[in-house]
Amino acid sequence: MEHFESKAAIEAYIRALGLPATILRPVFFMDNLLHYADAEGERLVELPVLPDRPMQLIATDGIGRIAAHVIDHRDDYLGAELEIAGDELTFAEVAGIHEKVTAVPTRLVPLPIEGDEGRVRPGRRLNRGEAEVGAGDGKAVVAAVAHTLESAGHPGQLGRVGRRRRFMSEVFYSHARLYDLMFPGGGPAVDFYRAQANRQGGRVLEIACGTGNKLIPIASDGHPCVGLDFSSDMLAEAQRKADERGVAVEWTQGDMRAFDLGRTFDFVFITANSLLHLHEAEDLVSCFRSVRRHLAPGARFIFDVFNPNVRLLAGADGVRRTRESSSFTDPDRGNVSVDVAETYDAAAQVTRGTWHLSTDSDPDFVVAPLEIRSIFPQELPLLISLGGLRLIERFGDWSGRPFAMDTPLQLCICESA
Known part of the structure; x- marks a missing residue:
C-alpha cells in the first residue's frame, strides 16, 4: 500500500542522512475507530480487513508515552527500530466491545482487500507482550480496549519495554x-x-x-x-x-x-x-x-x-567501518557488506554498536543495534x-x-x- 511504502522511504532517507535516530513503528490506531458515522441506528466500521483475522492495535496516547520514554532514555534506544502494539483483536471482537461500551449497535463492513492481505498493516506480527503499552484515553472504544488489556493482565507495560531493551539487542536477532x-x-x-x-x-x-x-x-x-x-x-x-x-x-x-x-x-x-x-x-x-x-x-x-582489551575498547570512536570478517554472500541478495559503528560506555562497561547490512542495490537494508557488556x-x-x-x-x-x-x-x- 502506498502510504506504507512512503514510510519505508522516509526511514531509508533518515538512514542515508546518517542522523542518530530511533524509529517507532506503530500498528493500526485504535483512535481510528472513533470516526465512523452512525447509519440508521447503528455504527458501521468499514475497513479492508477479514472479520476473524486478528489485527494489532495501539492508542495514539500509548504511542506518545512510548515516544516520551524513548526521548527520556535516548541512549538506551539510539539506533533501535521498535514495532509497538497495545492489543491484538479481531474486528468482530472490536465491534462487540464498542457495542457493549457505547450501547450503539456496531457492525463491521469488510471492504475489498487489494493485493496481499498481509499488507493491510505494516511490519511483522509482534508477539503478545512485546513493546506493549496500555491504552485508554477516556473515549469509548479506546477505553474499552484498555479495559480488555487490564483484564488480560497487560496493563501499561512501558517500564518493561525499557527494561528488556536495555539488555537484549532484539532487532539484531530478529534476522x-x-x-x-x-x-x-x-x-x-x-x-x-x-x-x-x-x-x-x-x-x-x-x-x-x-x-x-x-x-x-x-x-x-x-x-x-x-x-x-x-x-x-x-x-x-x-x-x-x-x-x-x-x-x-x-x-x-x-x-x-x-x-x-x-x-x-x-x-x-x-x-x-x-x-x-x-x-x-x-x-x-x-x-x-x-x-x-x-x-x-x-x-x-x-x-x-x-x-x-582496554586498548580496543578505547578505540571505539563511533566511526562506521566495514567489518570484512562478518561480510558474507546471501543466496538471495548476493554480496552483503557489514559495517559497524561502536562507542564504549566506560561507566556501564558496555560497547554500544550499530550494525549496517548493505548490498550495492540496497544500502542499509538492515540497521540493528547491538550492545555488549565487558x-x-x-x-x-x-x-x-x-x-x-x-x-x-x-x-x-x-x-x-x-x-x-x-x-x-x-x-x-x-x-x-
Missing part, C-alpha cells in the same frame, strides 16, 4: 537466517562444547542457544538436549535446522535471567559471548542463580566471554560466587591454554558451590 550467514558456526568452539557434553554425559541445556549451531551437533551425539533463547525468530530457525538434520531438540523461549524448566541437567553452557547481553551485575548474578538451580549433582556449567577478569569470579557457583578452571582459548591477561577468552568451568 536469524542472516545471522547464520554472518556467523556460520562450526570450528573449535563446537568441538570443545561437544567434547565437554560427551565427557559429562546425560542431559544438556544450552542457554541463549540461538539457531542451534552448537546444540544440534551435541544432540546428534545422542544427548537429550534443551535449548533456551529469548528470540522466537532464532528458535524458529533452530527448529527448522534440527528438523532438516533429523535431530530431536526441545526448544523453549525464556529469559536467561530467570527461568524454571522444572528439571536438572548434567551439562549447562552459554557460549559466544551471549552472557554479555546482561548489562547489570544483578542480572548476571540472577542468571547464575537460575543456572545453579538447574544443575544436577556433579553437573558442570561452562561459559565463554571475551577477555576485554566483564573484567577480577570481577568475574565474584559474580560467579554471588550466583552460588564455584569457578573450577578458567582457560584462555579453546585448546585449554591457562587464562592470562593476553589470552582472547575467559572460558570458565563451574560447579555448584
Whole structure:
C-alpha cells in the first residue's frame, strides 16, 4: 500500500542522512475507530480487513508515552527500530466491545482487500507482550480496549519495554537466517562444547542457544538436549535446522535471567559471548542463580566471554567501518557488506554498536543495534560466587591454554558451590 511504502522511504532517507535516530513503528490506531458515522441506528466500521483475522492495535496516547520514554532514555534506544502494539483483536471482537461500551449497535463492513492481505498493516506480527503499552484515553472504544488489556493482565507495560531493551539487542536477532550467514558456526568452539557434553554425559541445556549451531551437533551425539533463547525468530530457525538434520531438540523461549524448566541437567553452557547481553551485575548474578538451580549433582556449567582489551575498547570512536570478517554472500541478495559503528560506555562497561547490512542495490537494508557488556577478569569470579557457583578452571582459548591477561577468552568451568 502506498502510504506504507512512503514510510519505508522516509526511514531509508533518515538512514542515508546518517542522523542518530530511533524509529517507532506503530500498528493500526485504535483512535481510528472513533470516526465512523452512525447509519440508521447503528455504527458501521468499514475497513479492508477479514472479520476473524486478528489485527494489532495501539492508542495514539500509548504511542506518545512510548515516544516520551524513548526521548527520556535516548541512549538506551539510539539506533533501535521498535514495532509497538497495545492489543491484538479481531474486528468482530472490536465491534462487540464498542457495542457493549457505547450501547450503539456496531457492525463491521469488510471492504475489498487489494493485493496481499498481509499488507493491510505494516511490519511483522509482534508477539503478545512485546513493546506493549496500555491504552485508554477516556473515549469509548479506546477505553474499552484498555479495559480488555487490564483484564488480560497487560496493563501499561512501558517500564518493561525499557527494561528488556536495555539488555537484549532484539532487532539484531530478529534476522536469524542472516545471522547464520554472518556467523556460520562450526570450528573449535563446537568441538570443545561437544567434547565437554560427551565427557559429562546425560542431559544438556544450552542457554541463549540461538539457531542451534552448537546444540544440534551435541544432540546428534545422542544427548537429550534443551535449548533456551529469548528470540522466537532464532528458535524458529533452530527448529527448522534440527528438523532438516533429523535431530530431536526441545526448544523453549525464556529469559536467561530467570527461568524454571522444572528439571536438572548434567551439562549447562552459554557460549559466544551471549552472557554479555546482561548489562547489570544483578542480572548476571540472577542468571547464575537460575543456572545453579538447574544443575544436577556433579553437573558442570561452562561459559565463554571475551577477555576485554582496554586498548580496543578505547578505540571505539563511533566511526562506521566495514567489518570484512562478518561480510558474507546471501543466496538471495548476493554480496552483503557489514559495517559497524561502536562507542564504549566506560561507566556501564558496555560497547554500544550499530550494525549496517548493505548490498550495492540496497544500502542499509538492515540497521540493528547491538550492545555488549565487558566483564573484567577480577570481577568475574565474584559474580560467579554471588550466583552460588564455584569457578573450577578458567582457560584462555579453546585448546585449554591457562587464562592470562593476553589470552582472547575467559572460558570458565563451574560447579555448584
